Amino acid sequence: MGIFEPFRAIGYITSGVPFSIQRLGTETFVTVSVGKAFQIYNCAKLALVLVGPQLPKKIRALASHRELTFVAYGNEIAVFNRAHQISTWSRHPAKINSLLLFGDHILSIDVEGNIFIWAFKEIDQNPAPVGHIVLDDNFTPSCMMHPDTYLNKILIGSQEGSLQLWNISTKKKLFEFKGWNSAITSCVSSPALDVVAIGCADGTIHVYNIRYDEELVMFTHSTRGAVTTLSFSTDGQPLLASGGSSGVISVWNLEKRRLQSVIRDAHDSSILSLHFFANEPVLMSSSTDNSIKMWIFDTSDGDPRLLRFRSGHSAPPKCIKFYSNGRHILSAGQDRAFRLFSVIQDQQSRELSQRHVAKRAKKLKMKVEEIKLKPVIGFDCAEIRERDWCNVVTCHMDTPQAYVWRLQNFVLGEHILKPSAESPTPVKACAISACGNFAVLGTAGGWIERFNLQSGISRGSYRDTSEKRSCAHDGEVVGIACDSTNTLMISAGYQGDIKVWDFKRYELKSRWEVGCSVVKIVFNRLNGLLATVSDDLVIRLFDVVALRLVRKFEGHTDRITDMCFSEDGKWLLSSSMDGTLRIWDVVLARQIDAIHVDVAITALALSPNMDIFATTHVDQNGVYLWVNQSMFSGATNVDSYASGKEIVRVKLPSVSSAKESEDDDDSEKPTVNAPQTKDSIAPFRILDHQIPDLVTLSLLPKSQWQSLINLDIIKVRNKPIEPPKKPEKAPFFMPSIPSLSGEILFKPSDLSNEETKNNEQVEKHGGKSDMPLSEFLRALHSAAKNKDFSTFTDHIKSLSPSTLDMELRMLEIIDEVDDADDDNNDEERPELLSIEMLLDYFIEEISCRNNFEFVQAVMRLFLKIHGETIRCKSGLQEKAKKLLEIQSKVWEGVDKLFQSSRCVLSFLTNSHIII
Numbered sequence: 001m002g003i004f005e006p007f008r009a010i011g012y013i014t015s016g017v018p019f020s021i022q023r024l025g026t027e028t029f030v031t032v033s034v035g036k037a038f039q040i041y042n043c044a045k046l047a048l049v050l051v052g053p054q055l056p057k058k059i060r061a062l063a064s065h066r067e068l069t070f071v072a073y074g075n076e077i078a079v080f081n082r083a084h085q086i087s088t089w090s091r092h093p094a095k096i097n098s099l100l101l102f103g104d105h106i107l108s109i110d111v112e113g114n115i116f117i118w119a120f121k122e123i124d125q126n127p128a129p130v131g132h133i134v135l136d137d138n139f140t141p142s143c144m145m146h147p148d149t150y151l152n153k154i155l156i157g158s159q160e161g162s163l164q165l166w167n168i169s170t171k172k173k174l175f176e177f178k179g180w181n182s183a184i185t186s187c188v189s190s191p192a193l194d195v196v197a198i199g200c201a202d203g204t205i206h207v208y209n210i211r212y213d214e215e216l217v218m219f220t221h222s223t224r225g226a227v228t229t230l231s232f233s234t235d236g237q238p239l240l241a242s243g244g245s246s247g248v249i250s251v252w253n254l255e256k257r258r259l260q261s262v263i264r265d266a267h268d269s270s271i272l273s274l275h276f277f278a279n280e281p282v283l284m285s286s287s288t289d290n291s292i293k294m295w296i297f298d299t300s301d302g303d304p305r306l307l308r309f310r311s312g313h314s315a316p317p318k319c320i321k322f323y324s325n326g327r328h329i330l331s332a333g334q335d336r337a338f339r340l341f342s343v344i345q346d347q348q349s350r351e352l353s354q355r356h357v358a359k360r361a362k363k364l365k366m367k368v369e370e371i372k373l374k375p376v377i378g379f380d381c382a383e384i385r386e387r388d389w390c391n392v393v394t395c396h397m398d399t400p401q402a403y404v405w406r407l408q409n410f411v412l413g414e415h416i417l418k419p420s421a422e423s424p425t426p427v428k429a430c431a432i433s434a435c436g437n438f439a440v441l442g443t444a445g446g447w448i449e450r451f452n453l454q455s456g457i458s459r460g461s462y463r464d465t466s467e468k469r470s471c472a473h474d475g476e477v478v479g480i481a482c483d484s485t486n487t488l489m490i491s492a493g494y495q496g497d498i499k500v501w502d503f504k505r506y507e508l509k510s511r512w513e514v515g516c517s518v519v520k521i522v523f524n525r526l527n528g529l530l531a532t533v534s535d536d537l538v539i540r541l542f543d544v545v546a547l548r549l550v551r552k553f554e555g556h557t558d559r560i561t562d563m564c565f566s567e568d569g570k571w572l573l574s575s576s577m578d579g580t581l582r583i584w585d586v587v588l589a590r591q592i593d594a595i596h597v598d599v600a601i602t603a604l605a606l607s608p609n610m611d612i613f614a615t616t617h618v619d620q621n622g623v624y625l626w627v628n629q630s631m632f633s634g635a636t637n638v639d640s641y642a643s644g645k646e647i648v649r650v651k652l653p654s655v656s657s658a659k660e661s662e663d664d665d666d667s668e669k670p671t672v673n674a675p676q677t678k679d680s681i682a683p684f685r686i687l688d689h690q691i692p693d694l695v696t697l698s699l700l701p702k703s704q705w706q707s708l709i710n711l712d713i714i715k716v717r718n719k720p721i722e723p724p725k726k727p728e729k730a731p732f733f734m735p736s737i738p739s740l741s742g743e744i745l746f747k748p749s750d751l752s753n754e755e756t757k758n759n760e761q762v763e764k765h766g767g768k769s770d771m772p773l774s775e776f777l778r779a780l781h782s783a784a785k786n787k788d789f790s791t792f793t794d795h796i797k798s799l800s801p802s803t804l805d806m807e808l809r810m811l812e813i814i815d816e817v818d819d820a821d822d823d824n825n826d827e828e829r830p831e832l833l834s835i836e837m838l839l840d841y842f843i844e845e846i847s848c849r850n851n852f853e854f855v856q857a858v859m860r861l862f863l864k865i866h867g868e869t870i871r872c873k874s875g876l877q878e879k880a881k882k883l884l885e886i887q888s889k890v891w892e893g894v895d896k897l898f899q900s901s902r903c904v905l906s907f908l909t910n911s912h913i914i915i
Contacts, residue, residue, distance in 0.1 A: 199227030243271030415456025442477025
């Protein structure tokens with residue numbers, strides 16, 4: 001078991017598979033694929049409603065019908081009812097290309113021309129296909145569709161450019177259309193009968209009448225590339241939308257036979273699918289740029305406008321950092337986007353605005369990407385001044401200035417920080433002071449300058465006057481850091497020189513040489529340690545106050561990509577292009593854990609609470625989350641969860657929950673010098689053992705155990721005001737027996753001796769039970785015999801407060817016994833034996849600190865009922881003393897944990913703050 005285990009991946013919206021639309025009642029849902037899993041969004045607000053489990057291979061095609069989802073991966077089809085897999089169809093000899101919903105059947109076609117017909121009405125009873133069609137050898141299928149009103153018929157397009165009409169009932173080819181000497185990439189049926197639209201790889205769109213075998217109209221894309229998808233409007237407007245491989249959406253007017261509008265910057269990459277909603281002027285589009293967008297046609301000129309969208313990074317992110325106490329992650333990628341991801345709620349993820357980029361691009365007739373800022377290469381943030389002014393600063397690739405952002409409004413700030421060096425060079429490093437008032441920038445020319453974030457005005461530059469330099473470093477500044485009290489500023493140059501500056505006076509206090517080129521530095525404000533990464537693949541830790549080397553970590557075999565300290569400064573995490581993530585204990589001066597992933601880590605961040613660990617990887621557009629198992633396993637010793645120098649191979653987190661990724665047999669395989677492990681532990685699992693010095697609650701509703709304590713008050717409050725009514729007479733033919741409450745009890749004719757004895761015992765003690773008394777006693781005796789009270793705890797937790805109160809009162813000894821005869825009658829009274837077992841139960845549960853608040857409530861009620869009996873019996877007194885001793889010891893430990901919190905709270909409550 002490692003310290004960090006895979007949890008889930010965020011930032012994935014859709015991948016390279018067309019989506020599937022379904023309607024349930026009044027709501028419309030869209031199913032998209034994300035690698036090996038699928039996601040379902042509600043189209044009303046594009047809210048994520050379901051994430052499917054992880055599949056063995058990447059998804060190749062999707063189809064949906066009501067609550068069923070059909071997923072093709074490899075040469076198999078998985079059938080899901082919501083998120084539960086109910087069947088798997090496997091008959092294809094090759095990879096499946098597409099799926100088609102055809103009434104009560106699903107049609108699947110593979111790359112070799114095999115078409116299988118599957119019935120999904122009785123999936124469990126009939127997993128075999130109901131039909132099989134084999135296409136011609138010189139016919140490579142590329143798409144298929146069902147023309148409306150054509151019974152049992154489908155159209156199949158090919159890469160050779162021809163089109164075939166098949167009857168799936170008779171399994172015969174009815175007709176073959178000549179085609180247009182270009183590969184058919186998409187085909188769709190129109191609202192008009194016998195008319196279909198066909199898109200080709202050469203950029204042409206053919207509106208064709210398949211009944212008369214004639215072409216009605218042809219359109220040609222203005223941009224280069226193939227036609228990838230088509231969709232007809234069904235709200236009465238004669239519109240045809242087409243998407244191309246260049247990311248442009250074209251809208252054609254079929255009546256006027258001309259182009260009506262073009263959405264040039266619809267997507268950054270090839271468009272996968274388009275869909276007009278039924279009887280609505282709304283068009284949905286998806287693309288390989290990891291986005292879904294909805295467009296509405298409600299403007300006066302007929303042009304569509306963006307209604308709503310969901311998107312993630314279209315290129316791999318390179319920089320990440322936790323924000324808002326670990327609830328959000330700031331991420332900057334190669335797609336020129338600066339994003340905020342929510343770890344808790346996916347709907348809160350968004351891209352930070354760069355101020356009217358779309359309008360400026362449209363005015364200048366340029367692409368949005370060309371207007372956006374260049375990719376971010378580094379950034380820093382401070383939460384303390386979020387509500388006052390800009391609190392994030394970013395430096396960009398080949399840009400001689402830095403930009404500030406206001407995270408409260410999710411927008412680019414009004415100031416631009418331009419270092420006033422004699423020869424402007426790109427900004428390479430940035431840092432924000434702990435107070436949130438200042439930003440320090442370092443450039444490629446060695447210049448370091450400090451700015452005020454509120455006004456954006458320069459407050460001075462740092463220069464090394466000892467060697468009569470006009471700047472701080474000879475070469476590029478690779479890193480900048482500030483301490484927690486604005487006393488020191490640390491900078492690192494690429495040549496290997498580390499310098500410590502007086503933050504306010506801009507004076508050089510000290511410097512030292514690493515001995516080789518430095519590529520990155522990380523500073524921990526709590527312990528004052530500076531970690532440096534150099535070209536020799538060695539991580540060195542320096543004490544900036546004592547000015548000496550304190551730690552040296554070696555182990556990486558390739559370029560170190562990133563590193564970070566834990567919030568308390570005790571751990572240092574580092575990643576490398578060799579695919580390893582290593583965790584170093586700063587106090588013990590050794591490696592405590594190491595894992596290997598298939599895709600190298602490019603950036604990493606650890607949340608302030610140290611519960612979530614985030615990584616980005618080569619050629620991956622998402623952010624991957626890992627959970628800190630040591631916080632949930634109760635392990636107190638490092639050696640109990642760390643693998644030391646052994647490297648454990650771990651799979652990347654999946655989009656779905658962590659459990660699916662761990663169900664695979666090869667989800668966690670040790671590599672070098674690591675013993676084979678069988679079990680992988682899922683995050684947030686139920687603990688197998690108690691965490692030391694803590695108590696575990698029962699997770700029952702608060703009202704259940706509080707009602708148990710105040711049951712007498714509740715009975716008085718709920719006492720009926722009106723006198724009880726006289727019960728109705730029972731029919732003469734049904735014998736009845738009198739009862740103490742006045743209710744009619746019908747006398748059964750076949751009561752067993754045991755049940756009769758139980759009823760007599762209930763009446764003897766002046767009450768009645770909702771369930772036989774023997775069940776409560778049987779559970780108690782069985783638990784005492786097996787010395788395992790967990791089953792008895794589950795039993796009493798399932799009882800209502802009034803039932804549990806009655807069960808305990810059934811053991812009450814009403815008749816008094818003389819003290820002289822007490823010892824002689826102990827063995828003759830079964831109630832005393834049950835009371836003794838209950839005392840043993842309380843001793844065991846309190847010593848284990850399980851179900852703490854519930855056991856306290858039950859014990860209070862028990863002592864209230866049987867306290868006098870325990871006082872009179874010498875044998876029970878010894879048990880009661882032991883219970884008191886254990887109760888005092890456990891509560892003393894819990895109270896000690898609360899003491900520090902009470903002291904702080906008392907101090908803050910009684911203190912007077914003078915402003």
